Amino acid sequence: MVEQAHSGASPLPGSEALIQLRDLHRSYGRGDRAVRALDGLDLTVPSGCLYGLLGPNGAGKTTALRILCTLLAPDRGTVQVAGIDALAEPRAVRRLLGYVAQEVAIDKILTGRELLQLQGDLYHLDRSKRERRIAELEELLGMGDWIDRRCGSYSGGMRRRLDLASGLLHSPRLLVLDEPTVGLDIESRSVIWQVLRQLCSSGTTVLLSSHYLEEVDALADRLAIIDAGKVIAEGSPATLKQALGGDRVTLRVREFSDAAEAARVQTLLQACQGVRQVVVNQAQGFSLNLVVDDQNVVERLRRQLAEAELPVFALAQSRPSLDDVYLQATGRTLMDAELAVAGSRDPKAERKQNMR
Amino acid sequence: MTTASPVLPVRSAEPSALAEISQETLALTRRLFVQLRRRPSTLIAGVLQPLIWLVLFGALFAKAPEGLLPGGGSYGRFLGAGVIVFTAFSGALNAGLPVMFDREFGFLNRLLVAPLRSRSSIVLASVLYITVLSLVQSIAIIGTAALLGYGWPGLAGLGLVLLTLLLLVFAVTALSLGLAFALPGHIELIAVIFVANLPLLFASTALAPLSFMPAWLGWLAALNPLTFAIEPIRAAYGGQLSLSTIVLEAPYGQLSIANCLTVLVLLALGLFLVIRPQLDRKLS
Ligand SMILES: Nc1ncnc2c1ncn2[C@@H]1O[C@H](COP(=O)(O)OP(=O)(O)O)[C@@H](O)[C@H]1O
Numbered sequence: 098m099v100e101q102a103h104s105g106a107s108p109l110p111g112s113e114a115l116i117q118l119r120d121l122h123r124s125y126g127r128g129d130r131a132v133r134a135l136d137g138l139d140l141t142v143p144s145g146c147l148y149g150l151l152g153p154n155g156a157g158k159t160t161a162l163r164i165l166c167t168l169l170a171p172d173r174g175t176v177q178v179a180g181i182d183a184l185a186e187p188r189a190v191r192r193l194l195g196y197v198a199q200e201v202a203i204d205k206i207l208t209g210r211e212l213l214q215l216q217g218d219l220y221h222l223d224r225s226k227r228e229r230r231i232a233e234l235e236e237l238l239g240m241g242d243w244i245d246r247r248c249g250s251y252s253g254g255m256r257r258r259l260d261l262a263s264g265l266l267h268s269p270r271l272l273v274l275d276e277p278t279v280g281l282d283i284e285s286r287s288v289i290w291q292v293l294r295q296l297c298s299s300g301t302t303v304l305l306s307s308h309y310l311e312e313v314d315a316l317a318d319r320l321a322i323i324d325a326g327k328v329i330a331e332g333s334p335a336t337l338k339q340a341l342g343g344d345r346v347t348l349r350v351r352e353f354s355d356a357a358e359a360a361r362v363q364t365l366l367q368a369c370q371g372v373r374q375v376v377v378n379q380a381q382g383f384s385l386n387l388v389v390d391d392q393n394v395v396e397r398l399r400r401q402l403a404e405a406e407l408p409v410f411a412l413a414q415s416r417p418s419l420d421d422v423y424l425q426a427t428g429r430t431l432m433d434a435e436l437a438v439a440g441s442r443d444p445k446a447e448r449k450q451n452m453r
Numbered sequence: 454m455t456t457a458s459p460v461l462p463v464r465s466a467e468p469s470a471l472a473e474i475s476q477e478t479l480a481l482t483r484r485l486f487v488q489l490r491r492r493p494s495t496l497i498a499g500v501l502q503p504l505i506w507l508v509l510f511g512a513l514f515a516k517a518p519e520g521l522l523p524g525g526g527s528y529g530r531f532l533g534a535g536v537i538v539f540t541a542f543s544g545a546l547n548a549g550l551p552v553m554f555d556r557e558f559g560f561l562n563r564l565l566v567a568p569l570r571s572r573s574s575i576v577l578a579s580v581l582y583i584t585v586l587s588l589v590q591s592i593a594i595i596g597t598a599a600l601l602g603y604g605w606p607g608l609a610g611l612g613l614v615l616l617t618l619l620l621l622v623f624a625v626t627a628l629s630l631g632l633a634f635a636l637p638g639h640i641e642l643i644a645v646i647f648v649a650n651l652p653l654l655f656a657s658t659a660l661a662p663l664s665f666m667p668a669w670l671g672w673l674a675a676l677n678p679l680t681f682a683i684e685p686i687r688a689a690y691g692g693q694l695s696l697s698t699i700v701l702e703a704p705y706g707q708l709s710i711a712n713c714l715t716v717l718v719l720l721a722l723g724l725f726l727v728i729r730p731q732l733d734r735k736l737s
């Protein structure tokens with residue numbers, strides 16, 4: 098299984114902070130064309146857990162992770178990893194962490210094995226340790242069939258797995274992954290999830306960013322929700338959702354309703370005991386989104402609707418999701434936030450900017 | 454006093470810098486050679502092009518009267534030194550390309566997130582790679598030229614030839630690496646390489662002696678770094694290995710082999726000093 102003999106100092110007790118980011122500020126560009134990517138980001142990641150960084154496209158996740166990994170200097174703020182000041186001693190921090198970037202840069206002409214061997218030399222592993230680790234990771238990540246093929250022929254999933262292997266090669270105490278499963282096939286995604294869980298249970302701290310709330314919800318012990326370069330909520334997925342309180346109910350009286358009917362039902366239900374909030378979702382065919390106190394409310398709702406001689410096309414109840422947490426803090430859903438930036442970013446120009 | 458307690462060997466906390474730097478440098482150099490082995494077209498083109506020059510230009514002037522050129526001998530013999538230098542020069546001029554691609558494709562970030570003992574290893578690997586490559590190409594040309602009957606410098610002469618080439622390769626590699634970090638992309642770098650190549654060749658003593666040139670071109674050629682490499686090599690082919698041998702009657706005075714080599718050393722050092730701040734900034 099995942100054997101992580103950690104390099105560096107002895108492991109810290111579980112509760113201690115492994116990463117501390119304080120008041121990070123970072124802008125791209127100058128003058129009135131400057132984009133503020135980080136705006137006073139604070140983050141504390143305890144040792145030994147799987148920590149998620151959830152936020153829509155453009156929230157500043159990649160910028161924060163690049164700063165953490167010493168690839169980018171903040172305009173302001175401090176970065177500490179295992180008590181080491183990353184800005185003063187970047188090399189010590191680089192030894193502690195493995196970084197799996199969002200955009201996989203791979204040498205297409207090398208084979209996967211050759212890339213890992215190169216990586217091993219860059220981390221100064223001796224030959225026997227290097228080969229042993231490569232064999233372990235080959236097994237762990239199911240790379241046996243293709244590790245000796247050239248990277249140029251790899252699918253997205255293979256590249257990601259190879260990249261994960263190269264991040265893990267030197268058995269880092271901290272693994273940092275930037276959107277590790279974006280655009281992946283299901284098999285690769287499940288391999289990666291499984292490996293991350295195993296790593297974590299054997300003591301490696303894993304910090305991953307994602308804009309999939311399902312991913313963070315399913316994987317993370319703790320998470321921070323990032324929006325516009327700041328942390329807007331922090332905690333375990335369960336606490337965050339509980340803090341919101343109440344259940345979520347989605348109701349459609351007909352498959353396609355209209356504004357007038359929706360408004361009528363809204364007024365009716367708002368008066369209902371145990372219903373905290375009713376919102377008409379125009380984008381979803383005038384369905385109604387309710388926040389309710391508990392289980393029994395739904396039965397009462399059904400009765401109420403029947404009395405008013407209204408049909409029920411669909412009625413679904415769910416616990417609050419992380420999306421609701423995001424909605425509560427920002428007033429919009431993650432999906433809306435995604436759509437708002439879709440197409441407004443210029444990956445080519447950003448890549449150019451990121452060039453050394 | 455009792456016996457002195459034995460001194461225990463103190464294990465240094467960090468492994469030696471030299472060991473780590475050579476490990477990372479060799480790994481990076483190996484990568485460049487693997488790339489070359491799998492994509493040998495640059496190597497092949499780098500040898501073919503000068504060979505074509507040698508054969509075509511040699512034939513073009515085959516009937517030129519003997520004694521026309523300083524030191525007598527055929528045009529082919531004269532041309533040999535120029536083509537050898539040109540081979541090494543254009544090889545080294547490409548040194549920046551792999552670095553530029555690594556910058557553009559983000560592979561450099563992979564290197565920079567690793568705890569490299571010294572980031573100079575990245576530059577050092579390129580210098581090592583291109584030096585070996587240029588020398589191999591040059592030796593191939595030297596050998597072929599000998600087979601074509603264009604002369605052979607002898608073993609001691611070969612030493613002088615290789616030393617001269619080495620100095621030139623260092624200087625040009627520094628220039629190319631500097632450009633690779635200063636220019637915005639590979640298109641610009643290739644354009645500069647393309648534009649620099651031929652004029653530097655023509656404005657040197659590779660194809661014709663200074664005495665054939667109009668005054669202005671003579672001046673240019675006498676200032677051209679390629680000339681400082683060509684003339685000692687030509688002297689080596691002529692069997693003159695003494696460092697004080699005068700090899701060039703430049704408009705500003707006479708130049709000996711020692712003068713030429715000194716200029717090349719200064720040029721290489723100067724260029725590395727000039728590009729250093731640029732490299733430091735991009736690799737920090
Ligand atoms: N290299 C860059 N040049 C200019 N703007 C950038 C660059 N990188 C990121 N940005 C901008 O900074 C903001 C945060 O980006 P990023 O950190 O990549 O967020 P995320 O990873 O959460 O999508 C975005 O608005 C993005 O457009």
Ligand SMILES: [Mg+2]
Pocket residue numbers: 155158159160199275276
């Ligand atoms: Mg990102």
